């Protein structure tokens with residue numbers, strides 16, 4: 300019999316083997332099977348910080364049958380544009396169903412891409428097709444690799460299981476805040492590539508989807524590197540930065556709409572300060588502390604997003620002449636600083652026009668303003684929190700030194716961000732400080748601009764998951780159906796299942 304046990308408390312200094320002893324007591328027998336279902340840290344009471352586990356256990360391991368996937372008989376010509384989490388997980392599920400998808404990626408394989416990203420960080424020479432946003436693995440490849448999601452999608456479980464199968468640390472399957480780290484993520488992406496190639500998929504790099512051809516409202520062909528190729532289906536998993544692709548799709552009559560998003564800055568503190576605020580003095584041995592904050596002090600919601608404990612702020616531009624920030628950490632999260640996006644809700648009335656592309660223009664304007672204000676070469680504008688709050692310019696750093704690799708220039712954020720965004724941040728920071736001591740400390744550093752938090756548009760799809768052009772499947776974050784690695788990957792699985800339903804015998 301399998302016993303399910305919840306709310307087991309283990310102190311940070313205790314070993315996980317204490318769990319087995321606990322189970323043996325409950326089983327009144329030796330424990331031959333122990334599976335952790337959930338593990339979370341309870342740090343609400345700083346004098347009693349502990350891990351909380353849910354497990355199932357038994358004397359003997361139960362038999363596990365391999366999962367069966369239905370198989371198609373005839374292989375349609377299915378293209379997937381984009382090798383981010385949405386495109387890759389869609390492809391993985393498709394090959395399990397017997398498809399032989401053709402994956403197109405505007406950027407390069409992850410290893411070459413990493414070299415291009417390094418070059419950009421150190422020299423400022425940007426490859427507009429191979430960068431932090433574009434290339435195999437997608438936008439989150441140079442990230443913290445947080446895999447938690449706000450969505451309650453049953454497919455999230457499949458995503459985590461696939462990640463573990465492709466080499467991610469097994470604990471991501473049960474931690475309540477799973478994180479894989481940029482270092483592990485790259486290895487997982489290479490393993491997914493090997494699996495796809497071994498199972499009949501084709502992977503084409505430096506091959507952007509350039510155009511689509513339709514007849515009677517149905518897809519017939521796509522253009523790649525100047526050549527037209529017949530296509531039965533196309534999965535659009537191009538991510539939120541495929542601005543040229545969105546323009547092309549709009550010109551081809553795809554139904555799309557504006558979508559609200561958020562913009563702001565990265566905020567950096569010393570990781571030790573966040574540790575003290577969250578855990579008190581004795582935080583050694585605990586995971587690098589994180590936080591998640593929301594403020595409604597102004598009429599626009601302000602929230603922290605994509606917090607990277609022990610991480611760095613990275614240059615994440617994909618267009619020339621624009622500065623974009625984001626955050627990244629390795630699995631160990633051992634860096635000196637903590638950073639997080641601190642962003643303000645942008646509403647449709649902020650856009651200059653009714654066009655579905657108006658949000659892109661809004662993002663582009665602040666990215667260019669940041670580039671110009673910091674003097675070019677992808678330096679980023681920075682300001683100390685204390686000076687930002689009192690409306691003064693900054694001239695020197697305190698204890699917190701910015702980690703943004705291209706270098707920074709002191710620029711008041713009001714020269715870069717819309718006044719409504721600055722005003723909302725000004726009200727939110729002290730409000731957040733009341734909940735996380737030190738969040739608004741004078742020496743914390745603001746680096747601008749965080750402009751690519753999510754897609755500024757949505758490409759509409761029906762219940763059969765197809766766009767207004769039949770045969771085309773909008774998927775993942777760029778098309779407005781996901782907001783992170785896990786939800787994008789889950790959407791990829793959903794589209795694969797829709798394709799399987801369409802082509803199943």
Ligand SMILES: Cc1cc2nc3c(=O)[nH]c(=O)nc-3n(C[C@H](O)[C@H](O)[C@H](O)COP(=O)(O)OP(=O)(O)OC[C@H]3O[C@@H](n4cnc5c(N)ncnc54)[C@H](O)[C@@H]3O)c2cc1C
Nearest residue numbers: 381383385433434437438439442445508538775776783784
């Ligand atoms: C630096 C950074 C850190 C992040 N950290 C996290 C995190 O810790 N946790 C989290 O959940 N999320 C994080 N995100 C967000 C996350 O990366 C995205 O939500 C996720 O990658 C979206 O997946 P996607 O597959 O929909 O799109 P993307 O990952 O953006 O992938 C789209 C792919 O399509 C390609 N492409 C674009 N246009 C074309 C075209 N025309 N033809 C062919 N290919 C094309 C692109 O090159 C890209 O590889 C981070 C993002 C960044 C940039």
